[in-house]
Amino acid sequence: MIKHTWNTIRDELVEDIRSGRLSAGDKLPTEPQLAERFSIGRHSVRKALEALAREGRLSIEQGRGTFVEALPRLTYTIGKRTRLRRNLIPQGVTVEGKLVEANRIVAPDFVAKALLLNPSAKVTESQRITLANDLPVAFGASYHCAERFPEFVERRDVLGSTTETYRTYGIQDYFRLKTTVHSRPSRPEESKTLKQHPDVPVLVVNAIDALPDGTPLSCSRVIWSAARVTFTMEQTDE
Amino acid sequence: MIKHTWNTIRDELVEDIRSGRLSAGDKLPTEPQLAERFSIGRHSVRKALEALAREGRLSIEQGRGTFVEALPRLTYTIGKRTRLRRNLIPQGVTVEGKLVEANRIVAPDFVAKALLLNPSAKVTESQRITLANDLPVAFGASYHCAERFPEFVERRDVLGSTTETYRTYGIQDYFRLKTTVHSRPSRPEESKTLKQHPDVPVLVVNAIDALPDGTPLSCSRVIWSAARVTFTMEQTDE
DNA sequence: GTTCATTTGTGCGTATGTATA
DNA sequence: TTATACATACGCACAAATGAA
Secondary structure, three states: OOOOOHHHHHHHHHHHHHHOOOOOOOEOOOHHHHHHHOOOOHHHHHHHHHHHHHOOOEEEEOOOEEEEOOOOOEEEEEOOOOOHHHHHHHHOOOEEEEEEEEEEEEOOHHHHHHHOOOOOOEEEEEEEEEEEOOEEEEEEEEEEEOOOOOOHHHHHHHHOOHHHHHHOOOOOOOEEEEEEEEEEOOOHHHHHHOOOOOOOOEEEEEEEEEOOOOOEEEEEEEEEEOOOEEEEEEOOOO | OOOOOHHHHHHHHHHHHHHOOOOOOOEOOOHHHHHHHOOOOHHHHHHHHHHHHHOOOEEEEOOOEEEEOOOOOEEEEOOOOOOHHHHHHHHOOOEEEEEEEEEEEEOOHHHHHHHOOOOOOEEEEEEEEEEEOOEEEEEEEEEEEOOOOOOHHHHHHHHOOHHHHHHOOOOOOOEEEEEEEEEEOOOHHHHHHOOOOOOOOEEEEEEEEEOOOOOEEEEEEEEEEOOOEEEEEEOOOO
């Protein structure tokens, strides 16, 4: 009924990983070697490897080879009180959020809309990347009104915590007002930043944080590796 | 620097769609025709079409041809009180949820765990499919303890509403206890059911509904077309 | 109901480009 | 610089699904 020659090698590799014959970091045979071993064409080998790379099981690197990935899916909780550290540390992975770049710019369209600013307002943009076990899982930017939160990035960088930084502006409490999630194919720069195969899609998360009365404080747009995260929403009233 | 011959045709088609030269439902030239027009190989044509199909912009159908898709992304709100109709109707799309199949089975592992049942307990399984403008956007199953909710499927089918059905068991209120979302490549049957290209990923949503005191009532696992939905989480206290 | 033309799907072979060590 | 290994691209052949004759 079905041909799918390439599935033979795909299944073989999955079984090798499952059984432990291949483990994280191992280098696979080269494409021509696999082609010969399974008596199929190199195109079919590539199709099988590509399918596994899309699931995040393999990392294919031009000029180096193809390697087995660890594939530990992180769980990230979205809720009324979203806090990064509380979210990821419980699972025993080392998580690091790094500030990559900070700018003072005219508010992009979606930012002005989210923060209810006029289109020419200035905002601070903080670009951050999140690494879990030294592997990038997400990157993106958050935006704050420059007038209302002068030096936000600098204070945030010193204090190391968004909650603490808000306190310096007299804000004792804030919450996640709105979050949207959708999936799309990754763009070349994105797959490069996330160090993942170009065919692995990304999850785009747009969010708005606000005061208890609903006044928006900041918004963010974060790109997650679709293969490396599971989102959870729990409705506990903390 | 880079060749990427196939991007020429990709960009051309995107522009054709954007400008309106191609609109939803239109049939594209055949692959050999496109190959000749752009003076590239058929493989490159296929790579371009595949990329557009992954975004949900094209529908590629063996034996028929390749067509432009409408690409209206639905917005589905996940919150404390998740109700399908309230969710989708506001956007002016016709939504239809159909019961496909109902069974009385021994609780699968993940169901027993979610509903706190012992592994040999019986549950009712309701398989449903959701169509928006006659296009499938999601399908999946929900599970109820057969002992606690006898004839659940039958009553639900007659009443047409889950909320109403719960009332017949004396349950006046329930809420969404937990929701998880992750992305993965679609399996062949899934892409067939969703009538989408095999390379479009799916979003897997697992959910548990419960009584106000936290007692689980039901759980579900729904497969969404990743190209056709955006999830939103709003933290309004209704 | 069967046949047949059309169109996409799968697979092989080959050549050449490009990143890595 | 050189060798290795993956990336892109062309051409060809045949399989499988569709729809119309």
